[in-house]
Amino acid sequence: MSPAPRTARATARAELTRAILDSAATQLADIGPAALSVRAVARDLEMASSAVYRYFPSRDALLTALIVEAYDDLGAAVEAVERAVRRGDLRGRWRAIAHGIRDWARAHPHQYALTHGSPVPGYAAPADTVVPATRVTLALLTVLRDAQAAGRTPAAGPARVSAAEKAALGPVLAFVDPPLSPAFAVRGLTAWATLFGHVSLELFGHMHRGVLDYDTHFATVVDQLGADLGLG
Amino acid sequence: MSPAPRTARATARAELTRAILDSAATQLADIGPAALSVRAVARDLEMASSAVYRYFPSRDALLTALIVEAYDDLGAAVEAVERAVRRGDLRGRWRAIAHGIRDWARAHPHQYALTHGSPVPGYAAPADTVVPATRVTLALLTVLRDAQAAGRTPAAGPARVSAAEKAALGPVLAFVDPPLSPAFAVRGLTAWATLFGHVSLELFGHMHRGVLDYDTHFATVVDQLGADLGLG
DNA sequence: ACAATGACAAGAGCAGTGCTCTTGTTTGTT
DNA sequence: AACAAACAAGAGCACTGCTCTTGTCATTGT
Numbered sequence: 001m002s003p004a005p006r007t008a009r010a011t012a013r014a015e016l017t018r019a020i021l022d023s024a025a026t027q028l029a030d031i032g033p034a035a036l037s038v039r040a041v042a043r044d045l046e047m048a049s050s051a052v053y054r055y056f057p058s059r060d061a062l063l064t065a066l067i068v069e070a071y072d073d074l075g076a077a078v079e080a081v082e083r084a085v086r087r088g089d090l091r092g093r094w095r096a097i098a099h100g101i102r103d104w105a106r107a108h109p110h111q112y113a114l115t116h117g118s119p120v121p122g123y124a125a126p127a128d129t130v131v132p133a134t135r136v137t138l139a140l141l142t143v144l145r146d147a148q149a150a151g152r153t154p155a156a157g158p159a160r161v162s163a164a165e166k167a168a169l170g171p172v173l174a175f176v177d178p179p180l181s182p183a184f185a186v187r188g189l190t191a192w193a194t195l196f197g198h199v200s201l202e203l204f205g206h207m208h209r210g211v212l213d214y215d216t217h218f219a220t221v222v223d224q225l226g227a228d229l230g231l232g
Numbered sequence: 233m234s235p236a237p238r239t240a241r242a243t244a245r246a247e248l249t250r251a252i253l254d255s256a257a258t259q260l261a262d263i264g265p266a267a268l269s270v271r272a273v274a275r276d277l278e279m280a281s282s283a284v285y286r287y288f289p290s291r292d293a294l295l296t297a298l299i300v301e302a303y304d305d306l307g308a309a310v311e312a313v314e315r316a317v318r319r320g321d322l323r324g325r326w327r328a329i330a331h332g333i334r335d336w337a338r339a340h341p342h343q344y345a346l347t348h349g350s351p352v353p354g355y356a357a358p359a360d361t362v363v364p365a366t367r368v369t370l371a372l373l374t375v376l377r378d379a380q381a382a383g384r385t386p387a388a389g390p391a392r393v394s395a396a397e398k399a400a401l402g403p404v405l406a407f408v409d410p411p412l413s414p415a416f417a418v419r420g421l422t423a424w425a426t427l428f429g430h431v432s433l434e435l436f437g438h439m440h441r442g443v444l445d446y447d448t449h450f451a452t453v454v455d456q457l458g459a460d461l462g463l464g
Numbered sequence: 465a466c467a468a469t470g471a472c473a474a475g476a477g478c479a480g481t482g483c484t485c486t487t488g489t490t491t492g493t494t
Numbered sequence: 495a496a497c498a499a500a501c502a503a504g505a506g507c508a509c510t511g512c513t514c515t516t517g518t519c520a521t522t523g524t
Contacts, residue, residue, distance in 0.1 A: 009491060009500070034266055039481065048503045050484080059482065118349025119436055130440065165452045168445035190430075190453050194422055196438075197429020204351055206428075208362065213400035220397045221422050228460070241471070241520060269510065280474045282513080291511065465524100472519075481510065490501070 017055050019045055024062055025069065032110050033063060063114075067129050070111035075135025077104045082139055090150065091232030093143045098195055098222040101136060105199045112203060116196055137192065138175065144188045144229065145176040152230040154187040161186055184229075191225045249287050251277055256294055257301065264342050265295060295346075299361050302343035307367025309336045314371055322382065323464030325375045330427055330454040333368060337431045344435060348428055369424065370407065376420045376461065377408040384462040386419040393418055416461075423457045 023044045027036050038059050042049040056062040078100040085092040105112040115133070161169075161182040172189070173179040180188065198221060201207050202214050226232055255276045259268050270291050274281040288294040310332040317324040337344040347365070393401075393414040404421070405411040412420065430453060433439050434446050458464060 007492070013500090037481065038483090049482085050504075051502050053483070054501065113350030116432075116436065116438065118345030133438070162452070164445075164448050168448035168452070170445070171443050186449075186452060186456065189449070190426055190456060193429035193433055193453070194426040195429070196433060197425035197427070198422075200348070200432055201425055201428060204348065206348065206365070211403050213396075213402070216396050216400035217418075217421070220394070220400070220418060221425070224418065224422060239521070245471090270512090271510070281511085282475075283473050285512070286472065467522100467524085469520105469522075471521090472517105474516085474518100476513105476515085478513080479511095482508095484505105484507080486505085487503085488501105489503100490499105492497105492499080494495105494497080 013055070016045075020052060020055055020062070021065060021069065024066055028066055028110050028114070029108065033066075033114050036063065036066075038062065064128060066111075067114050068132050070108070070115050071129060071132035071135065073108070073111065074101070074104050074115065075132060075139075078136045078139055082143075087146070088150075090143060090147045090152065091226050093146075094140075094226045094229065094231050095222055097136070097139055097143065098225070099219075101195060102199050102202075102218060105203055109203055112199070116200060117204070140192060141176045141180065141188065143231075144180055144184050145178065147229065147231055148181060148184050149178070154183050155228050155230045187229050191229060194221065194225055245287070248277075252284060252287055252294070253297060253301065256298055260298055260342050260346070261340065265298075265346050268295065268298075270294065296360060298343075299346050300364050302340070302347050303361060303364035303367065305340070305343065306333070306336050306347065307364060307371075310368045310371055314375075319378070320382075322375060322379045322384065323458050325378075326372075326458045326461065326463050327454055329368070329371055329375065330457070331451075333427060334431050334434075334450060337435055341435055344431070348432060349436070372424060373408045373412065373420065375463075376412055376416050377410065379461065379463055380413060380416050381410070386415050387460050387462045419461050423461060426453065426457060 020041055023041045024036060027040060027044075036059070038052050038056075039049045041062075042052050052062075056065065078097055081096040081100040082093050085096050087093075105116075165186065166182045169182055169185050169189075173182065173185050198218060202218075207214070252273055255273045256268060259272060259276075268291070270284050270288075271281045273294075274284050284294075288297065310329055313328040313332040314325050317328050319325075337348075397418065398414045401414055401417050401421075405414065405417050430450060434450075439446070
């Protein structure tokens with residue numbers, strides 16, 4: 001993370017690192033994470049496979065870099081569509097985030113599988129990935145915070161949240177400032193799970209193809225969740 | 233699927249097939265699906281790797297068999313806990329199903345990843361898997377049907393379901409008899425997505441470890457969904 | 465009872481993988 | 495100019511899924 005001197009060698013290294021990532025990203029989008037091969041990347045760049053290991057110490061490290069990029073790409077996409085909505089239009093912002101997630105996932109199924117599918121076996125997501133992974137969660141929580149600040153309250157649901165659950169929520173409440181009320185947080189986390197559950201079930205082929213019109217149904221669910229959250 | 237003659241050869245084949253599946257299942261639970269190796273299975277059974285291919289034409293076929301077994305295992309586990317609840321206790325049945333899914337997933341994380349995680353790359357789930365995959369969905373829909381028959385109605389949510397959404401729901405309504413009302417189906421599908429979304433986010437490490445007490449929070453969410461469904 | 469047929473196990477082998485080690489070259493620093 | 499670090503390339507190891515060939519056994523038809 002140091003500024004890296006602008007020597008010929010340093011710029012060459014930076015360029016090659018990017019080239020490796022780009023080639024890997026292309027392969028990832030084409031054939032999926034498990035079939036990603038450092039030898040194939042090396043072939044694509046017309047270099048020796050052993051040379052790639054000078055830039056990424058292992059295949060997993062390369063995969064990790066791709067995961068970080070995917071999270072960032074998703075985060076940027078969601079933030080972009082959400083930013084385009086008038087601040088006061090809480091329902092619109094919620095809709096933008098929800099559909100933004102699904103649209104991105106459908107456009108980048110392999111990346112979505114990498115970030116939100118089963119973790120690559122024998123591979124534990126390193127710390128580098130958690131910060132970029134937070135971006136869309138933060139966008140969602142921010143909308144909830146604004147809703148709370150605007151005096152909205154979750155429409156339905158158990159009136160009061162048990163003390164145990166309040167404790168269970170813990171630091172989640174303080175992810176935004178001012179902190180979320182437990183009731184809002186519970187509904188918010190539920191909506192979050194519903195969103196990703198829906199996208200996962202759709203993308204991973206669990207909603208029997210042809211039996212359901214995803215576009216329509218997802219829109220219905222999103223609006224329902226929005227209503228549950230008291231956004232409109 | 234033919235009754236298979238009871239010759240010495242046939243029984244030997246059946247036994248070896250089972251032995252292969254058992255060894256593969258053990259490996260799967262240990263090291264995950266991607267690391268599952270037919271050569272390792274062959275080593276475990278002290279046979280030539282090429283001999284395994286006489287029983288399963290490819291590694292994917294072996295994986296498919298394991299997926300079917302996993303779905304059946306999950307289905308059986310959920311049905312077992314649900315059956316233990318008094319029929320009239322709709323909320324209890326719902327809770328049993330929900331917690332049954334999560335408990336099974338936590339006890340068999342690799343199997344869960346196989347069934348509900350990202351599909352193994354370059355691998356499309358064949359038709360054999362869809363029937364066993366339906367078991368838990370059917371259990372959930374049956375509870376909803378019974379709730380509907382008992383006069384319950386979804387607590388919250390948009391009063392009426394749009395015509396487009398009714399059409400989108402399509403055959404899902406008729407999965408049980410008598411068919412589900414659209415309002416119930418929407419809520420039910422949403423709850424279904426929330427359930428699996430929650431379990432996936434928890435198991436795949438997206439809910440920041442330590443920040444949330446899963447046991448308590450999941451119970452809260454389940455009860456909230458139950459209330460949304462009008463089950464108590 | 466015998467011979468033909470099919471199922472089977474085993475081994476060698478191919479093409480591919482991640483990764484390491486060694487060798488020789490280029491670049492940047494003192 | 496001298497030295498050290500960074501680099502590319504190649505060979506090689508151990509592994510993978512899978513195929514093909516060879517030889518053996520059980521089952522079946524005559």
